[in-house]
Amino acid sequence: MSEYIISLQGVTKDFETKNGLVQALKGINLDIEPGDAYGIIGLSGAGKSTLVRCINLLETPTEGKVIFDGKTLTGLKHKDLNLERRKIAMIFQQFNLLMQRDALGNVCFPLEIAGVPKDEAKKRAMELLKIVDLEDRAHSYPSQLSGGQKQRVGIARALATDPKVLLCDEATSALDPKTTRSILALLKKINRELGITLVVITHEMDVIKQVCNKVAIIESGSIVERGEVQEIFTKPKTAAARKLFFPDGEGKETALKISHTHRIRIAFKDEHTYDPVVSNMILELKAPVNILYADMDVVDGHQRGQMVICLSDDEAVAEKQKAYLRAHDVDFAEVDVEEEEEA
Amino acid sequence: METSVLVGLLWQGLLETLYMTIVSTLVAYIIGLPIGVSLIVTSPNGIKPVSWYNKSMGFVVNVIRSVPFLILMIALMPYVRKIIGTGIGTQATVAVLIVAAAPFVARLVEQSLMEVDPGVIEAAQSMGASNMTIIRKVMLLEARPSLLNGAAVATITILGYSAMAGVVGGGGLGDLAIKYGMYRYETTIMWITVIVLVVLVQILQEIGVKAAQKLDNRL
Numbered sequence: 001m002s003e004y005i006i007s008l009q010g011v012t013k014d015f016e017t018k019n020g021l022v023q024a025l026k027g028i029n030l031d032i033e034p035g036d037a038y039g040i041i042g043l044s045g046a047g048k049s050t051l052v053r054c055i056n057l058l059e060t061p062t063e064g065k066v067i068f069d070g071k072t073l074t075g076l077k078h079k080d081l082n083l084e085r086r087k088i089a090m091i092f093q094q095f096n097l098l099m100q101r102d103a104l105g106n107v108c109f110p111l112e113i114a115g116v117p118k119d120e121a122k123k124r125a126m127e128l129l130k131i132v133d134l135e136d137r138a139h140s141y142p143s144q145l146s147g148g149q150k151q152r153v154g155i156a157r158a159l160a161t162d163p164k165v166l167l168c169d170e171a172t173s174a175l176d177p178k179t180t181r182s183i184l185a186l187l188k189k190i191n192r193e194l195g196i197t198l199v200v201i202t203h204e205m206d207v208i209k210q211v212c213n214k215v216a217i218i219e220s221g222s223i224v225e226r227g228e229v230q231e232i233f234t235k236p237k238t239a240a241a242r243k244l245f246f247p248d249g250e251g252k253e254t255a256l257k258i259s260h261t262h263r264i265r266i267a268f269k270d271e272h273t274y275d276p277v278v279s280n281m282i283l284e285l286k287a288p289v290n291i292l293y294a295d296m297d298v299v300d301g302h303q304r305g306q307m308v309i310c311l312s313d314d315e316a317v318a319e320k321q322k323a324y325l326r327a328h329d330v331d332f333a334e335v336d337v338e339e340e341e342e343a
Numbered sequence: 344m345e346t347s348v349l350v351g352l353l354w355q356g357l358l359e360t361l362y363m364t365i366v367s368t369l370v371a372y373i374i375g376l377p378i379g380v381s382l383i384v385t386s387p388n389g390i391k392p393v394s395w396y397n398k399s400m401g402f403v404v405n406v407i408r409s410v411p412f413l414i415l416m417i418a419l420m421p422y423v424r425k426i427i428g429t430g431i432g433t434q435a436t437v438a439v440l441i442v443a444a445a446p447f448v449a450r451l452v453e454q455s456l457m458e459v460d461p462g463v464i465e466a467a468q469s470m471g472a473s474n475m476t477i478i479r480k481v482m483l484l485e486a487r488p489s490l491l492n493g494a495a496v497a498t499i500t501i502l503g504y505s506a507m508a509g510v511v512g513g514g515g516l517g518d519l520a521i522k523y524g525m526y527r528y529e530t531t532i533m534w535i536t537v538i539v540l541v542v543l544v545q546i547l548q549e550i551g552v553k554a555a556q557k558l559d560n561r562l
């Protein structure tokens with residue numbers, strides 16, 4: 001048994017199109033541990049959907065291996081693959097419910113496929129509808145349900161066969177902000193309480209912040225950065241990550257073309273979020289700083305603040321300011337203006 | 344002509360027409376439905392693409408469909424006579440109707456199944472459903488309203504074909520209209536058969552639409 005529930009090894013996917021070959025995935029290596037809520041974020045066309053569809057082989061990788069729970073799925077016979085697929089559930093942006101079946105019938109469907117007797121399936125489906133707060137709508141058809149309710153049915157259906165993994169492809173992109181929050185809270189609960197591994201595809205950083213503990217950033221078919229959400233939020237290494245995490249900050253920085261030197265980004269951890277570190281530094285060193293951008297956020301359940309400031313133009317003072325921040329255990333990184341503007 | 348004789352003729356014609364229509368529609372579906380399903384399943388975007396099958400079956404269907412019914416009927420007569428012993432009457436007409444209608448039904452079924460949301464099929468695949476399960480429980484069920492509407496269209500078309508078979512003595516109301524209306528100038532009989540045919544079409548259309556609505560849970 002491997003320590004990973006999902007492992008992608010050198011996965012590539014090419015599509016033949018009229019306009020030539022599209023390399024949707026270019027050698028993806030990705031390991032997901034049991035219990036992870038793993039986010040995959042990227043811009044439209046980056047290859048997110050292709051990547052997640054490769055996990056349950058809705059898309060056959062051109063090259064590479066997909067390993068699920070110690071079993072290599074790539075190259076498996078159709079019949080054996082179908083057995084494994086029951087342990088990898090999926091929910092969709094457009095919900096994809098059977099329009100001719102009511103909520104209960106939809107939740108029963110995967111159980112029918114798995115050969116569970118009718119009565120037993122119905123009983124289990126009712127329990128699941130209770131979990132997603134829809135027991136009173138069991139006999140409503142999808143056309144009679146709201147988007148949020150449809151996704152809840154989708155989630156109940158996904159949980160029916162006790163999956164180990166739940167793949168979510170833009171599961172909240174068709175929903176309004178309030179409904180999105182409630183669905184994300186439900187996903188988080190499923191991850192925490194049922195211990196189901198989540199793979200969350202999204203183009204919205206808020207979704208990652210609310211649900212995920214780990215994240216991979218995908219850009220034109222390659223993963224450019226990955227790690228703990230906390231870590232990447234604090235110290236994004238690539239321009240792609242910074243752009244996704246601080247879309248506002250980046251814009252304002254480039255708009256304000258002042259002092260090209262000594263610009264730093266500070267990320268506060270929980271304990272510092274409430275400490276006036278920067279104020280104290282100004283008071284103590286008697287040298288002002290220029291605050292370009294500041295924001296506060298909750299990431300994966302932790303309070304996170306970030307600030308972009310310009311240190312003193314005086315080299316010596318700037319060094320002192322940096323030393324002060326280091327001494328107070330504040331994470332910061334120099335902002336490379338050239339690179340920012342390119343990105 | 345005496346009214347009782349007239350009613351007797353019309354009644355027999357109606358029964359023959361209904362018999363030909365119902366039997367040929369049923370058999371055309373028994374043959375055409377699986378063909379329609381197979382065309383969707385094996386299409387390039389289907390759940391099991393099989394290019395050579397899709398292309399050759401599509402070709403056969405198109406060839407038969409592009410021959411006008413009357414010509415097909417005349418062309419098939421010698422073979423029908425050889426196989427079932429007669430080239431006229433309801434049996435012969437049913438045989439020709441089936442050949443003509445099965446490809447038509449196949450295309451109707453194909454069109455209905457094309458309307459099924461690919462996302463729902465994909466969801467079923469992600470659950471590990473076999474192709475057979477997807478065909479039976481997803482495609483055919485999700486397309487049910489459209490399939491029923493198609494069945495009404497097919498039945499009405501076959502009814503029309505069966506009347507055309509009257510030209511070659513195929514039995515039924517069409518035969519009656521031609522024998523009495525055209526050759527013996529009994530216009531009353533001809534107009535009565537026309538009215539009966541119109542009423543039949545209306546009834547079939549209504550049944551189709553009502554059944555499709557009743558069995559559509561999207562409404």
Ligand SMILES: Nc1ncnc2c1ncn2[C@@H]1O[C@H](COP(=O)(O)OP(=O)(O)OP(=O)(O)O)[C@@H](O)[C@H]1O
Binds near residue numbers: 017
């Ligand atoms: N079936 C296909 N045939 C041809 N090209 C495809 C196919 N599916 C995806 N692609 C291409 O692969 C690339 C990645 O697509 P993908 O759907 O994975 O992007 P995405 O990150 O999910 O985007 P979005 O956020 O818009 O959903 C795109 O360039 C797309 O055009």
Ligand SMILES: [Mg+2]
Binds near residue numbers: 048050170
């Ligand atoms: Mg996508």
